[in-house]
Amino acid sequence: MKRPSRDELQKPGYEIPDELKGSVVVTTLNRLYNWGRRNSVWPMMFGLACCAIEMIATAASRYDLARFGMEVMRPSPRQSDVMIVSGTVTKRMAPLIVRLYNQMPMPKYVIAMGACASGGGPFKEGYNVVSGVDKLIPVDVYIPGCPPTPEALLFGLMKLQQKIERQSFKEVYTKPDYIPEPVLGPDLMDPRDYPKIREYTQKKLQELQQQAAQAAQG
Amino acid sequence: MDGRGILQGLAVTLKHFIASYVDDFKRKNRYFSEEGVKYRSSPEVEGIFTIQYPEERRLLHENFRYIPFLVYDEGENGQQDIRCTACGICAKVCPAQCIWIVRAKDPNTGRPVSKPAEFYIDTFLCMNCGLCAEFCPFDAIIMDHDYEVAMYERADSVFDLKRLLKSAAYYQDIRPTQYAEKAAEREAKAKAKAARRGARK
Numbered sequence: 408m409k410r411p412s413r414d415e416l417q418k419p420g421y422e423i424p425d426e427l428k429g430s431v432v433v434t435t436l437n438r439l440y441n442w443g444r445r446n447s448v449w450p451m452m453f454g455l456a457c458c459a460i461e462m463i464a465t466a467a468s469r470y471d472l473a474r475f476g477m478e479v480m481r482p483s484p485r486q487s488d489v490m491i492v493s494g495t496v497t498k499r500m501a502p503l504i505v506r507l508y509n510q511m512p513m514p515k516y517v518i519a520m521g522a523c524a525s526g527g528g529p530f531k532e533g534y535n536v537v538s539g540v541d542k543l544i545p546v547d548v549y550i551p552g553c554p555p556t557p558e559a560l561l562f563g564l565m566k567l568q569q570k571i572e573r574q575s576f577k578e579v580y581t582k583p584d585y586i587p588e589p590v591l592g593p594d595l596m597d598p599r600d601y602p603k604i605r606e607y608t609q610k611k612l613q614e615l616q617q618q619a620a621q622a623a624q625g
Numbered sequence: 626m627d628g629r630g631i632l633q634g635l636a637v638t639l640k641h642f643i644a645s646y647v648d649d650f651k652r653k654n655r656y657f658s659e660e661g662v663k664y665r666s667s668p669e670v671e672g673i674f675t676i677q678y679p680e681e682r683r684l685l686h687e688n689f690r691y692i693p694f695l696v697y698d699e700g701e702n703g704q705q706d707i708r709c710t711a712c713g714i715c716a717k718v719c720p721a722q723c724i725w726i727v728r729a730k731d732p733n734t735g736r737p738v739s740k741p742a743e744f745y746i747d748t749f750l751c752m753n754c755g756l757c758a759e760f761c762p763f764d765a766i767i768m769d770h771d772y773e774v775a776m777y778e779r780a781d782s783v784f785d786l787k788r789l790l791k792s793a794a795y796y797q798d799i800r801p802t803q804y805a806e807k808a809a810e811r812e813a814k815a816k817a818k819a820a821r822r823g824a825r826k
Contacts, residue, residue, distance in 0.1 A: 556772050
């Protein structure tokens, strides 16, 4: 048997030969560490829209997230590993989501659950909806569906577990760049400008009416 | 008031806890089988009713809807006859406008043919409403039962023709009643057409 190199052993894809199976515990620190990490992914207790109902159903006893070590929905971002963005991300909610993401400790993961969180969904071109939470924060797993059934969410979480398994624990603790909180864009009106806007529209309306009257005369 | 409520609640939990072990003794095939899942989904179940998802699946209702797919019929030589005629009705009725169709062209004459060259569904827009399947006159676009579509990259979200095509056998497998109904409908239509033709002659 060819002796595998150290780098080869580090990779989770390295298969243990048959004659060694069941007799020797062969593992790397990376595998052991990631095995622990992927079986205790704590989600943040945080729901945005109708997808949150499916997330609650997933955590309830019919589907039972506890089988994956994810039953502890933490109400604080500082104790959670994964943020399940479950629902439409409105522009009002965007700064808060980014703030919560910034407050989560490394390593942190984001799941965009449902069509709205992944890409805006039917509200993609709405004036008040962020078309996909990946415009604000990096997303690890996208789950399409409107809303995804509990099984679909579980499948997404299992995909996340596979992703965690492939990572190297040397790299996951590097601190990411601080993501600045977005401010409300120019397409939302500032309430303080309402008198100005009203003045402007009325002026425009009067001009149009005058033009129409002139056209009728001429 | 005096904690009886808590005790009652705990008694319910304890009852279910014991009942799940009693059930284990009483029933065979309680786990990882279709009848086991059926029993645990029924209101008679006493003990634990968790469906252990990756190993066993909930029995889906026939009209369960997820991202739609396109149906093809198996041809005589094993080729795929796509039912879709690229009429664009599904793209028009789609409330989220997630369907994009490019009609195929005859390579010799350059005229459009009634077949799709490209067919895209943006799954990040699709809201699984089922209007496309309801309006399709050719029974070519059907709502799928496959919910395992999570992805790592946003670029994978747009399903193309290759990803969307599934056989008529699969359609019959997931929606037997609807398949039979639609097949009968089409047959009756074909018969009426033939009769009209005969009368005209």
